[in-house]
Amino acid sequence: MIGLKKHWSGRAKLIVALALILAAVTAIASGLFGTTWAEKAVQTVLTPIRGGFASITRQIERYYNYVFGYESLEAKNDYLEKRIMEIEDQIRSADALERENAYLRELLNLSRQHDDYKFCDAYIVSWDSSSWKSTFTIGKGTNAGLETGMVAVTQYGQVVGMITEIGANWATVTTVMDTSLEISASLASSGHTGVVQGDYTSGERGKLRMIYLPSEAVLRNNDQVVTTGSTVYPKDLIIGYVIDAGYDETGVAKYALLEPAADFDTLEQIFIITDFVSEQNEANRATDTSEPTDASEPTGN
């Protein structure tokens, strides 16, 4: 204790006394005036220093996170990538459903106009198109009630083609642009008839050619060309529009170059007409119905 008293100098006492006084003064000043000018001055001096230090700290934190947080970031990145894939998948599904909804809505209109048509929708699963061939495969076949010779149309009733090959769960549709397909057609405005087939001779890809038109036929640009109706093709399905015309090699008949009505570039889903009423079909049905009746008559007697 003696030693302690020896070191307990006047200056040390003064410092302790000053500490107590300053503590009291600052407490009272703070209580009375709130933030004092001294506090403001100190804060003003410290703020840029703190700002600089905070900036350095942020840089160090970034570097630290880059070095030590790499694995967690990688894991987080993987998780987010998976989530994005899932969300993109959902968006794709939603888009596909939206498109299907639009197709079906249009098809509903077509069904109202032609209440005798029966449809089977199908998605195109692959294209097999070359310079000399225009076909595609759909994901439905005989299991869905499809047969060869059935006509494929768009939701707007535009002719796409005809089923030429079929399996249990697939079918090949030869499009109207293929030269092997011939469709009996007429000009909607004048009623002149001819035959439409794919045109690989004019040098313009993706066009149709209407041949065997009478020389007196008047052809105008954008004239609508529709099916004349047969046992295969229902009547008045739109095949295309006239874009050019002329006389054929014989000089006695006219031809017309057509723009296909169906947009093959964006085609995803088609509708197969599985049944429709035509004059010939009606007659066939009448014959079919009369035969069992005739046959049943003897049984009934």
Place this chain on the structure above:
Amino acid sequence: MLDKLYITPKQWLHILRWTLYTLLFLLAMMLQTVVFGNHTFLGVQPNFVPVVITCVCLREGAERGGLFALLTSLFWCLSGADEGSVSIAVLTIVPVLGSLLCSAVLANRFLPCLAITLATLFTEQTVIFLLKYFFGTMAGSRFLTDLIPCVLVSALAQPIVYLLVKRIERIGDAYESQ
């Protein structure tokens, strides 16, 4: 007249020493307020300022160290420290008394310095805790869950600070001995 304005090499070294102490104090202050201001270390917010003040005060003695403690604690208080005016009294008186104790009874070495640092931290935190507890803004249970861990974690910085202060203190030793 001009002779009086001349600063001797010894005085330069004194200035350098006290500047380094001040920078160390500012560094501790920045670490406490900027780096650990919104982060925790081992679950608590460490308190480095008392550690620096105590170490400097113990190494420099009750008079010079006491003055440093008084000025820095005043600056600390005015900078908006949570401890407020309490810090001026506690961060000056406890290190000064500790320094006197070290000079009279204990050796001015690492372990006594660590003990006095712990005492300073504990006293400062306890006074603030008691004030807050008295005004009903602090639960009693936080004495064990917050206060003790804060004191112990803050004391972890003491060895580094002690070594730094010891190094700074040696600046100008050659002139002192002459």
